[in-house]
């Protein structure tokens with residue numbers, strides 16, 4: 001598609017949105033925002049809030065960068081958690097993440113701006129098993145990065161987690177059915193630092209979810 005075609009799509013799309021919403025919809029959030037979720041996810045265009053909510057306006061405070069990293073947008077994550085006080089901080093990684101692949105493949109030829117963002121992956125990705133075939137290293141890198149981001153968040157927001165006002169969830173969006181749970185499933189790998197499947201299955205944060213469904217969505 002050419003730029004003029006894309007621009008037409010943007011503004012006709014907005015026009016349809018405006019016509020569908022009506023004044024009352026906007027009046028509900030003109031004065032302030034009240035999101036429920038601070039979402040830290042990858043900029044990858046295959047990952048969007050619409051994978052779990054078709055109405056994300058005033059519900060999801062979104063922070064995105066390559067590799068779903070907290071440290072690269074610390075102020076924005078703080079704003080969601082500490083200022084807007086969302087009850088959930090969802091750190092959402094994904095399979096086939098280009099940031100992880102680029103890091104593992106060697107990123108010294110990338111521009112300085114990209115290198116400095118990928119540099120923050122050094123600690124988690126230094127633990128990737130070098131003996132694995134690349135596809136397995138890649139997936140292990142996605143998981144290690146996710147747990148690392150949850151660890152950073154837990155240290156930073158330990159007061160809120162201890163008080164019970166914040167739940168930190170680390171999950172992976174699996175659009176390739178890598179985990180065999182179905183294409184497009186979001187799989188939970190970490191809640192407040194807990195990573196064992198048995199513990200996650202019985203985690204109080206998941207008590208509203210049917211036990212049989214929990215089996216499908218916990219790593």
Ligand SMILES: [Zn+2]
Pocket residue numbers: 042043044066067068094096097098099100
């Ligand atoms: Zn990614």
